[in-house]
Structures are given as C-alpha cells and as structure tokens.
Amino acid sequence: xxxxxxxxxxxxxxxxxxxxxxxxxxxxxxxxxxxxxxxxxxxxxxxxxxxxxxxxxxxxxxxxxxxxxxxxxxxxxxxxxxxxxxxxxxxxxxxxxxxxxxxxxxxxxxxxxxxxxxxxxxxxxxxxxxxxxxxxxxxxxxxxxxxxxxxxxxxxxxxxxxxxxxxxxxxxxxxxxxxxxxxxxxxxxxxxxxxxxxxxxxxxxxxxxxxxxxxxxxxxxxxxxxxxxxxxxxxxxxxxxxxxxxxxxxxxxxxxxxxxxxxxx
Numbered sequence: 001x002x003x004x005x006x007x008x009x010x011x012x013x014x015x016x017x018x019x020x021x022x023x024x025x026x027x028x029x030x031x032x033x034x035x036x037x038x039x040x041x042x043x044x045x046x047x048x049x050x051x052x053x054x055x056x057x058x059x060x061x062x063x064x065x066x067x068x069x070x071x072x073x074x075x076x077x078x079x080x081x082x083x084x085x086x087x088x089x090x091x092x093x094x095x096x097x098x099x100x101x102x103x104x105x106x107x108x109x110x111x112x113x114x115x116x117x118x119x120x121x122x123x124x125x126x127x128x129x130x131x132x133x134x135x136x137x138x139x140x141x142x143x144x145x146x147x148x149x150x151x152x153x154x155x156x157x158x159x160x161x162x163x164x165x166x167x168x169x170x171x172x173x174x175x176x177x178x179x180x181x182x183x184x185x186x187x188x189x190x191x192x193x194x195x196x197x198x199x200x201x202x203x204x205x206x207x208x209x210x211x212x213x214x215x216x217x218x219x220x221x222x223x224x225x226x227x228x229x230x231x232x233x234x235x236x237x238x239x240x241x242x243x244x245x246x247x248x249x250x251x252x253x254x255x256x257x258x259x260x261x262x263x264x265x
Contacts, residue, residue, distance in 0.1 A: 099125035
C-alpha cells in the first residue's frame with residue numbers, strides 16, 4: 001500500500017535543508033529514517049547523509065553498500081530509541097532547477113518501491129531566484145512513483161505527489177545533531193577524494209598543474225568553512241542560548257509552582 005502522507009520532523013528537515021544548501025554546483029543526497037503507522041503514514045525522524053563518490057550536477061546515485069550501511073544505522077537507532085525505525089526514503093537536491101522530479105528520479109523511486117511500497121522521495125529545490133522579488137526561494141516536494149503499462153507493453157513510471165507536513169519539534173534530536181556535526185567531515189572527504197583523483201594522473205615533473213590542483217583543493221576547503229562550518233556553528237550557538245533562556249524560564253515557573261504548593265499545604 002503506498003504512503004498516505006509523510007510527517008517530517010522539523011529537526012530532520014533542518015538536516016536535509018542544510019545538506020542541500022551546502023553546495024550549488026552538484027546535487028547531494030541522503031537517506032530518511034523513520035517508521036510507518038497502520039494508516040500508511042510515514043513518520044521521518046532522522047537523516048543519514050551520504051558521501052558522493054561521483055559529483056554530478058544533474059543526478060545522484062546510492063550504492064548498495066551505502067544502503068546496507070544505512071540499514072545498519074537505522075537498526076542501531078531503533079535499539080537506542082526503542083522505536084521500530086528503518087530506512088523509509090531518500091532525498092536529494094535540485095540546485096538552480098525546479099523541484100519536480102526528472103524521469104530518472106521517478107524511475108529510481110520506482111526501483112526503491114519494488115522493495116518497499118511505502119518508500120518515499122524528497123526533493124529540495126535550492127538556489128532558485130524569484131524573477132520578481134530577486135530573492136532565492138526554497139521548495140520541497142515529496143513523491144512516489146506510479147507504474148503502468150503503456151503502448152506496446154512498455155512499462156511507464158509517473159510521479160505521484162504525497163502530502164508532506166513539517167512537524168515542529170522543541171529541540172534538535174541527538175541523531176539530527178550528530179548528522180549536522182558530520183556534514184563538514186563528509187564534504188571534506190569528498191574534496192580529498194576529488195583532489196587525489198585529479199593528482200593521480202599528473203606527472204611529478206608537472207609542477208604547475210600540481211600547484212593548481214593544490215590551490216583548487218585549498219579553495220574548496222575554505223569554501224566549506226565559509227558557507228557551512230561558520231554559519232552552522234553560529235546557528236548551534238544561537239540554539240544553545242535559546243535553550244539556556246528556556247531553562248531559566250522553566251526554572252522560574254518551577255519555583256513559582258513550588259511556592260504556591262507550599263502556601264496551599
């Protein structure tokens with residue numbers, strides 16, 4: 001039975017969006033962890049970001065090894081949180097293009113649904129400037145694939161939009177916080193692999209090319225620090241200040257309740 005709707009917790013949404021905004025040159029991807037209730041509603045509460053072995057501007061791929069590792073992590077989360085969690089979907093970004101899935105996206109989604117009818121896909125459209133307001137807009141869609149037999153017995157896949165709701169949370173769960181902390185390291189590993197691949201084919205005597213590759217690698221790492229690490233640290237520090245203020249407020253309420261209880265007893 002296909003998914004009736006998707007409930008995405010806000011901290012998991014924050015992780016997906018942060019990952020999508022980490023680069024505007026290529027698409028990024030990850031897997032969604034959650035559970036399905038008796039009404040076929042999908043509840044997503046955690047995210048696993050995936051490292052790209054091949055950066056491409058128009059498509060992403062998830063290897064069987066990554067899917068297996070994600071399943072293992074989902075089982076660990078299920079034991080720690082004591083909830084029946086599993087890999088229940090995937091997400092990827094569409095930088096500078098519309099939010100609608102391509103025919104490749106729909107075909108990939110159909111392949112995942114062969115293993116799980118409730119498997120869903122999220123797409124985050126980022127770095128798109130509104131022509132009227134000149135402001136960058138962010139869009140997200142949730143979809144599944146509907147398979148039918150067309151003319152001549154050819155199998156056809158079409159997009160089916162699934163209702164998506166962002167569920168507010170009062171705090172960032174430790175699973176989402178852990179994912180945010182891992183993101184700069186994932187991007188660093190991707191840059192290291194790209195640098196190693198570019199350098200492996202350059203002769204030692206070609207100093208100019210080697211210096212150029214090193215400069216590009218250094219610039220890429222600085223870019224990660226500028227657009228991700230710094231703002232992420234600021235956001236987490238702001239959240240910490242909010243939590244401290246909230247704790248002080250709750251402590252005052254507690255003391256007031258204890259005072260009133262003492263007066264009535």
